[in-house]
Amino acid sequence: MTNKREQLAGWTSLVADSGDLDSIRTLLPEDATTNPSLLLKTAQNPDYRHLLGEAMKFAGQLSPTDDVTWLADAFATLTGEQILRHIPGVVSTEVDARLSFDTAATVARARRIALLYRELGVSRDRFLIKIAATWEGIRACEVLEEEGLRCNITLLFSLEQAIAAAEAGATLVSPFVGRIHDWHVKHGTAISDPQSDPGVQSVKRIYQEFKSRGLDTIVMGASFRNVGQIEALAGCDKLTIAPDLLEQLMADQGTLQRALELPESSNVGPEPPALTESAFRYALNDNAMANDLLADGIRRFVADQQALERLLQEPGA
Numbered sequence: 563m564t565n566k567r568e569q570l571a572g573w574t575s576l577v578a579d580s581g582d583l584d585s586i587r588t589l590l591p592e593d594a595t596t597n598p599s600l601l602l603k604t605a606q607n608p609d610y611r612h613l614l615g616e617a618m619k620f621a622g623q624l625s626p627t628d629d630v631t632w633l634a635d636a637f638a639t640l641t642g643e644q645i646l647r648h649i650p651g652v653v654s655t656e657v658d659a660r661l662s663f664d665t666a667a668t669v670a671r672a673r674r675i676a677l678l679y680r681e682l683g684v685s686r687d688r689f690l691i692k693i694a695a696t697w698e699g700i701r702a703c704e705v706l707e708e709e710g711l712r713c714n715i716t717l718l719f720s721l722e723q724a725i726a727a728a729e730a731g732a733t734l735v736s737p738f739v740g741r742i743h744d745w746h747v748k749h750g751t752a753i754s755d756p757q758s759d760p761g762v763q764s765v766k767r768i769y770q771e772f773k774s775r776g777l778d779t780i781v782m783g784a785s786f787r788n789v790g791q792i793e794a795l796a797g798c799d800k801l802t803i804a805p806d807l808l809e810q811l812m813a814d815q816g817t818l819q820r821a822l823e824l825p826e827s828s829n830v831g832p833e834p835p836a837l838t839e840s841a842f843r844y845a846l847n848d849n850a851m852a853n854d855l856l857a858d859g860i861r862r863f864v865a866d867q868q869a870l871e872r873l874l875q876e877p878g879a
């Protein structure tokens with residue numbers, strides 16, 4: 563009998579949501595995702611302390627200034643390069659969330675991340691640039707995809723954010739499950755089972771919309787709080803899962819049912835008009851949960867980015 567992780571891997575590409583190199587080495591996922599919070603944890607882990615000094619050296623070789631953002635990007639890409647030694651697929655590296663409302667600055671920072679990866683000998687097909695699903699971020703994605711830099715659109719809590727990203731040509735979207743779950747619990751919604759979890763339902767809706775419209779952007783469910791949410795999305799293109807939840811799936815010999823299926827045929831009717839900026843902004847504003855979580859997500863990633871920058875600047879780093 564195969565365990566649930568193996569059964570899941572038969573339908574869904576498994577991604578480690580982690581910056582922990584040892585976990586990634588033992589869990590053997592196809593891809594990995596990082597974010598500022600996960601990178602902060604990596605930087606705080608004494609086992610990876612050497613990466614701080616290496617980042618300092620690497621940034622120093624490339625930047626004539628002591629701009630700490632170079633140091634943070636050097637750390638993110640060095641960690642990404644180390645992760646890639648243990649996976650066959652791609653690693654996602656996030657653009658500084660302080661740039662979430664500035665298209666040109668996001669494009670420039672993404673190009674810098676690509677430059678750092680190139681210096682490390684990592685080709686463009688091995689990483690995704692992770693960008694928050696603001697209107698400005700999605701426009702930056704459009705420019706970057708045109709240049710051959712593939713993007714993962716993150717902090718995604720609504721169908722409209724997902725559609726706008728797909729229409730911009732994003733390689734992948736990361737609809738979050740756990741943060742939607744947390745928001746509903748905080749607002750008094752009783753969630754009796756994973757099927758009725760609003761976070762799970764959000765990913766299902768996006769998956770069904772993409773597949774029925776024939777949109778080829780990859781749907782990768784993210785941000786899980788328990789294995790029930792993961793099992794309820796078995797069959798999704800990709801799922802990015804924290805190491806402890808991947809381990810729980812490995813320890814479970816029960817039978818897993820596929821929950822998401824590709825439709826027999828896609829809807830080949832006329833394409834609806836692309837989502838306009840005003841329609842996108844109105845829909846986001848109208849969705850209190852998505853609006854709150856996007857703003858909160860940017861604040862949280864900025865706070866962790868700043869903590870990472872402080873750590874990287876500590877004497878002896």
Ligand code: E4P
Pocket residue numbers: 579595596597599716736738740741784785786802
């Ligand atoms: C992945 O890409 C996301 O950054 C991650 O799943 C967020 O998870 P969290 O809600 O547990 O922070």
